[in-house]
Structures are given as C-alpha cells and as structure tokens.
Amino acid sequence: MKKGKKALILGLVLLMVLSLVVVGCGKKEEPQSGQTPAPAPEKPAPFKVGLVFDVGGRGDLSFNDAAYAGLERAQQEFGDRIQVKYLEPSGGGENREQLLRLLAEDKYDLIFGVGFMFTDHIAKVSKEFPNTKFGLIDGFIDGLTEASNVSALLFKEHEGSFLVGAAAGLKTASDTVGFVGGMKIPLIEKFEAGYIAGAKYVNPKVKVVSDYIGTTGEAFKDPVKGKELTLKQIKSGADIIYHASGASGIGVIEAVTAQKKLAIGVDSDQSLTAKEEQRPYILTSMLKRVDEAVYETIRVAINNEFKGGYTVFGVAENGVGYATNQYNEAMLKDISDKLEELKAKIISGEIQVPADKQELAEFEKSLPKN
Amino acid sequence: MKKRFKYLLLEIASPFIAILFAVLIGALVMLVIDKNPVEVYRTMFLFSFKRLDSVAIILFGMTPLIFSGLAVAIGFKAGLFNIGIEGQYLIGTFLAALAGFALKGLPTFIHLPLVILMGMLGGMLWAWLPIYLKVKRGVHEVISTIMLNYVSFSLIHYLIADVFMDKQQGLAPGVGNPIIRLPKIAATAVMPKMHSFLSNFGINLPQHVYLNWFLVLALLMAVGYYFLVWRTPFGYELRAVGHNPAGAETAGIKPGAVFFKAFLLSGAIAGLTGLSDLLSYFGYMDLDFPRGYGFTGIAVALIGKNGPLGIVLAAFLFAFLNRGAEGVQAFVGVPMETIVILQGVMILSIVVFSSVMGRYIRQQEKKEAALGSAAGKPGVTVGAQGGVK
Numbered sequence: 001m002k003k004g005k006k007a008l009i010l011g012l013v014l015l016m017v018l019s020l021v022v023v024g025c026g027k028k029e030e031p032q033s034g035q036t037p038a039p040a041p042e043k044p045a046p047f048k049v050g051l052v053f054d055v056g057g058r059g060d061l062s063f064n065d066a067a068y069a070g071l072e073r074a075q076q077e078f079g080d081r082i083q084v085k086y087l088e089p090s091g092g093g094e095n096r097e098q099l100l101r102l103l104a105e106d107k108y109d110l111i112f113g114v115g116f117m118f119t120d121h122i123a124k125v126s127k128e129f130p131n132t133k134f135g136l137i138d139g140f141i142d143g144l145t146e147a148s149n150v151s152a153l154l155f156k157e158h159e160g161s162f163l164v165g166a167a168a169g170l171k172t173a174s175d176t177v178g179f180v181g182g183m184k185i186p187l188i189e190k191f192e193a194g195y196i197a198g199a200k201y202v203n204p205k206v207k208v209v210s211d212y213i214g215t216t217g218e219a220f221k222d223p224v225k226g227k228e229l230t231l232k233q234i235k236s237g238a239d240i241i242y243h244a245s246g247a248s249g250i251g252v253i254e255a256v257t258a259q260k261k262l263a264i265g266v267d268s269d270q271s272l273t274a275k276e277e278q279r280p281y282i283l284t285s286m287l288k289r290v291d292e293a294v295y296e297t298i299r300v301a302i303n304n305e306f307k308g309g310y311t312v313f314g315v316a317e318n319g320v321g322y323a324t325n326q327y328n329e330a331m332l333k334d335i336s337d338k339l340e341e342l343k344a345k346i347i348s349g350e351i352q353v354p355a356d357k358q359e360l361a362e363f364e365k366s367l368p369k370n
Numbered sequence: 371m372k373k374r375f376k377y378l379l380l381e382i383a384s385p386f387i388a389i390l391f392a393v394l395i396g397a398l399v400m401l402v403i404d405k406n407p408v409e410v411y412r413t414m415f416l417f418s419f420k421r422l423d424s425v426a427i428i429l430f431g432m433t434p435l436i437f438s439g440l441a442v443a444i445g446f447k448a449g450l451f452n453i454g455i456e457g458q459y460l461i462g463t464f465l466a467a468l469a470g471f472a473l474k475g476l477p478t479f480i481h482l483p484l485v486i487l488m489g490m491l492g493g494m495l496w497a498w499l500p501i502y503l504k505v506k507r508g509v510h511e512v513i514s515t516i517m518l519n520y521v522s523f524s525l526i527h528y529l530i531a532d533v534f535m536d537k538q539q540g541l542a543p544g545v546g547n548p549i550i551r552l553p554k555i556a557a558t559a560v561m562p563k564m565h566s567f568l569s570n571f572g573i574n575l576p577q578h579v580y581l582n583w584f585l586v587l588a589l590l591m592a593v594g595y596y597f598l599v600w601r602t603p604f605g606y607e608l609r610a611v612g613h614n615p616a617g618a619e620t621a622g623i624k625p626g627a628v629f630f631k632a633f634l635l636s637g638a639i640a641g642l643t644g645l646s647d648l649l650s651y652f653g654y655m656d657l658d659f660p661r662g663y664g665f666t667g668i669a670v671a672l673i674g675k676n677g678p679l680g681i682v683l684a685a686f687l688f689a690f691l692n693r694g695a696e697g698v699q700a701f702v703g704v705p706m707e708t709i710v711i712l713q714g715v716m717i718l719s720i721v722v723f724s725s726v727m728g729r730y731i732r733q734q735e736k737k738e739a740a741l742g743s744a745a746g747k748p749g750v751t752v753g754a755q756g757g758v759k
Binding site: 057085087088089090091093094095097098099101102103106116117119120124128140183184185186214215216217 | 427523524526527528531548549550577578647652657658660661662692695696697699700701703705706710
C-alpha cells in the first residue's frame, strides 16, 4: 500500500510541475498571442457561422464536403462580413452536442449540424440558446415554426436518385445496374428506392443488385469495402454502379475505373473531385445540394431574414438533381432529353417517386409490364 | 533501501516522461501545421481545468473508460486478453435499454438496479462463449472475442433498426429521417445526476453536463477490483494462473475454473461501460451509440499497468485529452486529427517507456543482487520482482 500511496503523491507532484511548466510557458507568450485577435474597431462585428461536420469530416468528397462547399461559397461572397469555423466530432461521435454548445457559447450567430445524427442535440442546444440560430441538415425536429430558431433542411434524395437511376437504366448495356449503400438505414434506403424506381421506369428489363457496406457509421468511410462490393457487383454483371456511401464511394470509383465500367457519384459532383483518369468512368452524380442549402441559409440569416421551420429541397427546388459537366457531357448527350422529360414529370407530380421499400413495391406494380 | 526508492521513482516517472515525449512530438506536428504549440497546450489546460463544466465533462467521460479499463485489466491479471469489451458492452447496453423501456411502472429502486444488472448480464453473456470455447476447446480468446465483436455490431444493428426501432418519432411523411433508435427508457430507469448532491458543497454544475452516480460506482468498482485481486484467495489464484497456468495447476489451482470466473467477471464489468451514457445522457440506444470504449479500455489498462489507481488516472488522461481536443478545435483551430495523433503517440510512448524502464530496473536489480550475494549480503530486492505480481 505504501508503494501505491507514494506513487500517487509523486504522480500528483509531477502533474503539477508539468502543468506549471506548460502554463508558465504560455504566460511568456501572452503578449504575442494577445496581438493576433486585435480587432479593427471601425468594422461592424462579423456574422459568425459555425458548422459541425458529421463523423468523417472534411475530405469525404461527398456529403460533408458539400456542406463545406456551401460554407466556402458564403465566405467568398460575404468576405469580411462573416467569420466561419468548422469542427469535427470525435470518432465515436459522442461529443456532437458539446461542439454545438461550444460554438453557441462562443456567440456564433448561425450554427449548422451536418447530418440527421444531430437531430436530438440541436433540439437540446437550441433551447438553451434561444438567440442563436441553427441549421439542421437532414434531420427532422417535431413542431418547428417560422419563429423557431431551428431551420430543418430536408432533401428528397429519392427524386434525385430516380433521375440517376433512369440514366443508369438507359445507359446500361447488360441490363444490370448496381447500388452500393453505406450504412443500412432508412436514409440510404431512400436513395436505393428512388434509384431502382428510376431504372425500372425507363427500362423494365433492368435488374438492380444492391449491397450495403456495413452496420456502423464506419460504413461511410470504408473505401476498401466499397471497392470489394463494386467488384463483386461487376462480376455479377452490373455495368453501372450508383453509390450512396460517403467516403466509401472513393473505392467504388476506383473499382469501376479499374474495370472500365461506370459509376454514379453522390451528393457532390464527383466528376470534379475525382482523379483525372477516373473522370471518364463517372456517368454523373446525384446532386444533393447541401451546399446550396447551407449557402442559402447563411445568406438569409445575414440579411436578418432567417426563418425557422422546414425547408424541403426536391427536384422542383433544384435541391437535388443529376450533375452535368465537361467530363460527362458526351456520355449524357443521347439521354439528356429523356432525363429532362422525367424531371418535368416529377415536378408536375406525374411521377411520384417512392421513398421506401413499401412505396417502391407499389410503384413497381403500377409500371406497365412488357 | 535508498536504491529501491530510486527505482520506484524511475518507475513512476516513466509514464510522465513518456507523456512529455508525446507532448513534444505533438508540438512538432502542430508546428508543421503552423500552430503555436505553447498556445495549443495552454488552451487545452485552461479550457479543461478552468471551466467547471469541462471538469465535470472529463469526469463524465472517464466513467465508461474506468469500467472498460477494469474489465480488460481483470482479464490481463488472469493471463487472458479480452478484446471483446466492445461487443460485450454493446450487448449489455442493449439489454439494459430493453429492460429500460419495456418494463414500466416499477419504482426506481427496483427498476434502476435491474437495468444495471441487465447490462452486466449482457456483458457476461457475450463473454461466456469465448471463454467456454477457450476452456473446453482451446480456441484462443483473442480470435473469438474479435469475431464476436463483429457479430455484436450486426446483431445490434438488426435489433435496433429492424426489430425494436421506435417508429413513433413524429416525422412528416416523405421528408426527414428518423433516428434509428430504440424507444426511450422509462423515467424510473434514469440514473440521477450528481448535481443536487454536489450543490450541497457549493458546486453548482451547469445543467448540460451529465455527471452521474456511475462515476462513484466506477470508483467503487476500482476499489473492489483492488481487494478482489490482491486481498482475496480468488485473487491469489487469479494472479497465480495469470502468471503461470501450469505452475498454478501443480499447486492445486484449476486454471479452467479461474479463467471462467475471471472472464465472466470481465464481461460483467464490461457490460457497465455503456450505461452511464445510456441511462443519464441519451436515454435511448441508437445505431450511433458511442463506440470504441472497449478499445480505449485496452489502452487504459495498459497505461494503468492493470492497477486500480493507474486505470483511474489513465481514464482521466484520456477523458482530459478528449475534452481538451474539443477546446483546441474550437478555439485554436487545431484539427481533430492532431489530437488523435497525440493520443496515439502517448499510448505508444507510455507503453514503450514503461517496458524499457522496467527492463532497465530489472537488470540493475539483478546486478545488485549478484553484487550483494558476492559480498555475502542477502539479495533483498530479488523477492520483490520474483514473486507473483
């Protein structure tokens, strides 16, 4: 016991010395660090925008990066008028709420939570900070009104997926297309349902093979597994593969490039972020304009027009769609008229895109059989 | 005796030298990304210890790590490596959550202990198969526990998303995405926070921290662990088997039975790991329930050298690093990855330093003993190292 006690005392002494050293060093530096934040007094206080990414953070070339693109655009546009900061939760994601709160405490005017995992945390923190505004991407909080300080930004991913599904259905040579999802959750099944519906709508013969990468959040950052599943699908005949798997999709694109098949990207226009040699193998991307939602929310908030409640981004609102760029122009040329026609039909309500398995089954029944 | 003190000092100093070393490496990383390391570390300290909520968050954050660290340590003491804490605590958390929402109308003093017992039962259940396979069939527990981790991830996903998912979350049709979670636990199963107790001492914690009585339970568990392992006949058997199973057997101890008990105990403690989060913070279990406590627990046990005090201090260190990471991310703009690097280097250097130091001390002691016996003195120090530790 004596040993343990001594160890404790010595440990504490050492800890104290260590902390003194660190704090001491810090003190010496103080005048220097004090200079940096010196604000120019004549400028009005900038509008402070904070953003907390979901696990995975920047660099997933997909969902989180799309949110970042919106932030970046606002930064370019408003320059000095806004000040931005973005944070990323720890691996297990258990500190989302603390990060939101830190930003709120730091007097950020508008704070985004990127992903539906933030739903409960934003619900909690927004009550503690009634004067701070929050943007919740993909999440739904019950009972929001225009006067609320939370704006839920929701997307009809199934509509965009329908369009890229149609593109796949039209372009496939083997009448087999693939879908690689990240984590098996209703959100991703929505992508899948829309995609299958789109493919079958334009091509009744088409077969869709679906796989999910995993059962944890890790599924959105596992390119190796994404690649494996894609190769497996290609072996079973698929020649166009759509992924909704965040950073795991990097593996999907690698696999189609190696096998000279086609991939469909998700969330951002992945033709633009892919490597040069991969671009010819990206047919298009399902755009989920998280960037647009983020930018728009910042823009109205700066102009003091922030409204709480729900904003839904569908095909009609240009919130989802398919990507065209200089790399895939030629590939899409022969089908772009058809896609535009389908788009118009979705906007007019002639096509009701299914959002889950049940609706998909009904949708398939309603399709003419031939 | 003076020599002895020198070695003790060295042994205690080694983790701190290692931490200092890791801090220096971390500083280099920060210099590379163009941040002032002094400012970063300073922010980390001030943010973590100057704010009451930070201190409470650190204490809250160390709670699960104490449980998982103890669970790993008790395995190590018996010479078993339980990598399955991760799966065991998820299953435990699930059973606890199940008992938490499915049983209604029980008074708190029955419901809460019942839920906690369910958690321990779940952990034990998931530890039973690997140890059964080891004792009866000779399957190495490292393999079986790792594999069962994966099984538990998928099983939990299935149970939460497909069987017991709470469908009453009030979603508008077609928009928004439900959280994939179980129904919320009943109010009678909630672990009370320590706020009102601490306010008696003039410590008024802000409402947004979730420091609860599981911390006290964890500390009691650490004390209990000490008495069990070092002060009971079973503890002696445990250490003997851990030290040398064959030797213990010739001394009349049945290693199989000791393995079984130790591993089930390890599983039961592991089952408590997730409960602090479940029963006081989230109130439900979702697919995104905090992961990784089990693996961090291994590092905690390693750094803590399987001792109760060491485990508590190591858990504190990890919780501090996590909270500090939030601070430097928010106020100095250091990306999360830097802190992850710092944590990694710290674990590595602590383990390496302590083993290097341990070897050095043993060598010195051997030399001394040799000198001592050559000079006709009794080798005092050998006994301390030679016996069952």
